Amino acid sequence: MTGRYAMEIDGLYKYYGKYKGVSDVSFKVKKGEIFGFLGANGSGKSTTIRCLLGLIHPGKGKIRLLDGRYPKLKDALQHIGYMPSESMFYPQMRVKETIAFAAKSYRKDCSAESSRLCRILDLPLDKKIAELSLGNRKKVGIVCALQHQPELLILDEPTSGLDPLMQERFWMLIKEACHAGASCFLSSHILEDIRTYCDRMAIIKDGDILKVGTLSDLIGSQPKKITFWKDGQLEFRSYAGSGGDLLAYLQDLQADDFLVEEPSLADLFRHYYQEEKNGFTDA
Numbered sequence: 096m097t098g099r100y101a102m103e104i105d106g107l108y109k110y111y112g113k114y115k116g117v118s119d120v121s122f123k124v125k126k127g128e129i130f131g132f133l134g135a136n137g138s139g140k141s142t143t144i145r146c147l148l149g150l151i152h153p154g155k156g157k158i159r160l161l162d163g164r165y166p167k168l169k170d171a172l173q174h175i176g177y178m179p180s181e182s183m184f185y186p187q188m189r190v191k192e193t194i195a196f197a198a199k200s201y202r203k204d205c206s207a208e209s210s211r212l213c214r215i216l217d218l219p220l221d222k223k224i225a226e227l228s229l230g231n232r233k234k235v236g237i238v239c240a241l242q243h244q245p246e247l248l249i250l251d252e253p254t255s256g257l258d259p260l261m262q263e264r265f266w267m268l269i270k271e272a273c274h275a276g277a278s279c280f281l282s283s284h285i286l287e288d289i290r291t292y293c294d295r296m297a298i299i300k301d302g303d304i305l306k307v308g309t310l311s312d313l314i315g316s317q318p319k320k321i322t323f324w325k326d327g328q329l330e331f332r333s334y335a336g337s338g339g340d341l342l343a344y345l346q347d348l349q350a351d352d353f354l355v356e357e358p359s360l361a362d363l364f365r366h367y368y369q370e371e372k373n374g375f376t377d378a
């Protein structure tokens with residue numbers, strides 16, 4: 096394992112009794128990058144995240160965080176911001192008390208940064224947690240994860256429940272943190288978020304990593320979608336050949352007009368999860 100990575104996972108394996116959580120999960124998150132972790136329900140995203148944070152013990156595998164600079168996990172956790180998919184807070188605490196309470200576990204003054212984050216996310220500081228909407232509760236989780244300006248963010252479905260304006264602000268904060276040198280590893284079901292904001296991504300299915308790479312690495316290896324009009328009919332093909340042969344392929348179609356598109360991340364996800372194929376037939 097080299098020295099450029101915020102997170103390195105090698106051969107992670109976790110069974111819950113006889114039930115598989117993940118097997119042979121390996122990938123690396125580089126410093127400064129936003130890395131998306133994409134998978135269907137029950138595919139192993141939370142299991143991987145829980146292993147990373149020491150919340151559960153993997154059966155096998157190596158995990159190295161922050162270049163191994165902090166040999167003890169409890170010291171590394173001081174430099175990590177974690178947001179679970181469903182944060183649990185004391186319902187009778189006010190928002191400002193909850194955030195200050197979370198800040199106490201870090202050995203630094205987080206007050207200036209937490210005020211800034213609360214202002215950006217428009218949080219009602221004096222309300223009790225029990226009185227908050229789901230989206231506002233999510234925002235409290237975001238402030239708790241970011242307020243100590245961690246080197247590594249580990250976020251489990253961070254944007255679900257946020258309105259579009261708050262999603263935009265959330266991503267602005269993440270980009271700002273990563274621009275300043277932090278790294279962000281986040282799981283999401285929202286393909287558009289992964290496509291727009293993540294530098295690289297991993298796709299996990301049934302506890303196995305299927306692919307790791309940039310969006311173009313992942314979709315570049317997939318067939319292009321061809322839509323064409325011929326004799327007043329609309330038809331579809333998928334083309335998996337070389338770029339050089341594409342022109343000849345299009346000429347052979349003898350179409351009146353055509354459109355060639357890269358597959359979308361949604362197509363890719365559907366491809367790996369082998370759902371319906373949108374009516375496209377293979378070339």
Ligand SMILES: Nc1ncnc2c1ncn2[C@@H]1O[C@H](COP(=O)(O)OP(=O)(O)OP(=O)(O)O)[C@@H](O)[C@H]1O
Binds near residue numbers: 111115135141142143
């Ligand atoms: N405590 C547990 N006991 C037994 N099986 C578990 C436990 N936690 C998770 N699993 C199983 O491990 C597999 C991976 O679950 P995990 O929660 O990691 O998926 P996920 O990708 O986070 O799903 P989601 O998107 O629905 O949150 C699933 O088959 C799940 O049923």
